[in-house]
Amino acid sequence: MKEVIHTPVPSVEEEEYHINMGPQHPSTHGVLRLVVTLQGEIVMKLKPHCGYIHRGMEKMCEKDTYPQIIHLTDRMDYLSMHINNHAVCLLVENALQIEVPERVKYIRTIMDELCRIQSHQLWWASFGMDLGGLTCFFYGLRDREKILDIWEESTGARFLQSYYTPGGLMWDIHPDFQKHTKEFLKYFKKKIRDYEKILSGNVIFRERSRNIGLMTKEEAISYGVTGPSGRGSGWSCDVRKHHPYALYDKVEFKEILYQEGDTLARYMVRMDEMYESMHIIEQLIDNIPEGDFSAKMKAVIKLPAGEYYQRVESARGDLGIYCISDGNKTPYRMKFRTPSFSNLSILDHISRNLKIADLVAIGGSLDLVIPDIDR
Amino acid sequence: MDLEKLKERVLTLVPEAEFEENKQFVTFFVPAGKLHVTTMRLKDDEDTAFDYLFCQSGTDMGKYLMVVYHLESTKLGHAIVLKVKTEDRENPAFDTVCDIWRTAEFHEREIFDLLGIRFNNHPDLRRLFLDENWVGYPLRKDYKDEVNIVEF
Numbered sequence: 001m002k003e004v005i006h007t008p009v010p011s012v013e014e015e016e017y018h019i020n021m022g023p024q025h026p027s028t029h030g031v032l033r034l035v036v037t038l039q040g041e042i043v044m045k046l047k048p049h050c051g052y053i054h055r056g057m058e059k060m061c062e063k064d065t066y067p068q069i070i071h072l073t074d075r076m077d078y079l080s081m082h083i084n085n086h087a088v089c090l091l092v093e094n095a096l097q098i099e100v101p102e103r104v105k106y107i108r109t110i111m112d113e114l115c116r117i118q119s120h121q122l123w124w125a126s127f128g129m130d131l132g133g134l135t136c137f138f139y140g141l142r143d144r145e146k147i148l149d150i151w152e153e154s155t156g157a158r159f160l161q162s163y164y165t166p167g168g169l170m171w172d173i174h175p176d177f178q179k180h181t182k183e184f185l186k187y188f189k190k191k192i193r194d195y196e197k198i199l200s201g202n203v204i205f206r207e208r209s210r211n212i213g214l215m216t217k218e219e220a221i222s223y224g225v226t227g228p229s230g231r232g233s234g235w236s237c238d239v240r241k242h243h244p245y246a247l248y249d250k251v252e253f254k255e256i257l258y259q260e261g262d263t264l265a266r267y268m269v270r271m272d273e274m275y276e277s278m279h280i281i282e283q284l285i286d287n288i289p290e291g292d293f294s295a296k297m298k299a300v301i302k303l304p305a306g307e308y309y310q311r312v313e314s315a316r317g318d319l320g321i322y323c324i325s326d327g328n329k330t331p332y333r334m335k336f337r338t339p340s341f342s343n344l345s346i347l348d349h350i351s352r353n354l355k356i357a358d359l360v361a362i363g364g365s366l367d368l369v370i371p372d373i374d375r
Numbered sequence: 376m377d378l379e380k381l382k383e384r385v386l387t388l389v390p391e392a393e394f395e396e397n398k399q400f401v402t403f404f405v406p407a408g409k410l411h412v413t414t415m416r417l418k419d420d421e422d423t424a425f426d427y428l429f430c431q432s433g434t435d436m437g438k439y440l441m442v443v444y445h446l447e448s449t450k451l452g453h454a455i456v457l458k459v460k461t462e463d464r465e466n467p468a469f470d471t472v473c474d475i476w477r478t479a480e481f482h483e484r485e486i487f488d489l490l491g492i493r494f495n496n497h498p499d500l501r502r503l504f505l506d507e508n509w510v511g512y513p514l515r516k517d518y519k520d521e522v523n524i525v526e527f
Binding site for chain 2: 050051054056058059218219221222223224235236237242306307308309311318320322324332333335337341342344345346349374
């Protein structure tokens with residue numbers, strides 16, 4: 001008779017096992033795959049697997065002229081499209097020492113801030129949905145639609161607009177742009193109160209998001225976590241304040257800082273930033289000066305040989321473009337330092353020893369946009 | 376610290392460092408062997424305090440491969456650029472800095488993935504974007520891909 005060997009089966013609480021979150025998972029907000037090692041429902045560690053939508057943008061840039069590159073950057077962080085365009089335009093303008101007309105600076109600053117508002121609206125919508133509040137999703141998208149309408153009128157597109165060109169804008173704003181923007185501000189100021197009521201003041205939401213995903217200021221700096229996520233840990237890292245561009249040194253606005261460093265703090269930073277963005281637009285919208293919508297540019301743009309670095313504050317953080325030019329009409333090397341890429345790197349560190357349901361909240365609070373990671 | 380003093384400081388740390396003319400940042404080529412020691416000192420010294428690595432990138436410059444470190448101090452507000460280069464195209468390797476700035480872990484994996492530069496002592500040096508069995512390093516200038524890259 002064969003001897004039967006009984007091997008003890010470890011209980012679920014003791015055994016480590018792996019699950020795949022993604023590549024198609026609603027809470028990863030795109031095609032990101034997280035391999036999560038669990039013990040029971042506690043996250044022991046996680047490994048992000050990127051590259052599902054890597055398009056080789058940096059390689060493509062080596063074959064493209066600077067005005068063509070602008071159209072690629074829209075597709076990086078598709079929720080900060082204007083701001084990404086702005087980075088390339090500033091890079092070229094600073095390298096060629098072109099002074100853009102005052103009107104352009106006004107319009108660009110307003111567009112950037114509208115962009116930040118709609119990005120935070122979509123983030124709020126999906127963050128609410130991640131935590132079980134489906135109403136948020138409908139509210140957020142409903143209000144974001146108003147901004148897309150304003151853009152459609154002026155830029156001709158709703159999403160990937162490529163509205164900025166080196167030296168100015170593709171074309172002038174629509175005559176009704178100011179009127180409609182002011183109408184939107186009036187509308188959204190009422191609606192954002194609903195946002196506060198439905199989520200910020202919600203006991204279930206606050207209890208779920210408080211004290212999870214804790215990140216100290218030192219960790220944020222070391223991991224390079226910028227933008228609202230870094231400012232939720234008290235790190236003053238707003239490029240608009242530290243390295244001002246366009247009209248950010250002329251307008252008055254506060255840099256929102258929270259010291260707690262948890263998921264709720266990162267949430268509060270974004271909510272408050274929407275008020276600040278509206279405040280910036282209000283200061284500018286009535287004073288857009290008359291003038292050209294573009295400076296005179298040569299038909300073929302060639303940057304002098306050398307190295308250039310341009311930083312802007314996108315809706316997710318510090319976006320940097322490092323460009324090496326050899327004097328041709330295409331760059332020799334173009335590197336995009338994207339905020340989501342660095343923000344993703346801390347996800348493993350701050351979600352350890354928490355429940356898997358908290359991982360969804362933490363991931364949402366970092367506001368990752370996957371094409372921004374994969375480029 | 377003003378830029379002249381910063382320049383002197385780096386030269387006292389590494390006398391072999393080569394200064395490079397750049398309008399935007401103080402830029403130095405550091406010998407590869409001294410990279411780790413230099414960056415560690417630049418981060419730890421109180422009057423330099425470069426605690427934020429805001430960009431790390433690799434480039435194929437044709438004659439050599441280089442890795443560029445953009446550093447900033449969040450307390451003092453100054454910035455510096457360090458570069459290391461190697462002419463070895465077969466087996467290029469530098470020391471990792473991810474024990475100094477944790478953000479380097481991902482950036483170095485990306486550089487390894489796309490340029491084939493190895494980083495010694497890196498805790499988890501795997502390809503980041505491409506498949507494990509991908510042949511070649513796409514961001515190198517001599518990379519050939521007849522299927523995916525259309526030549527005009």
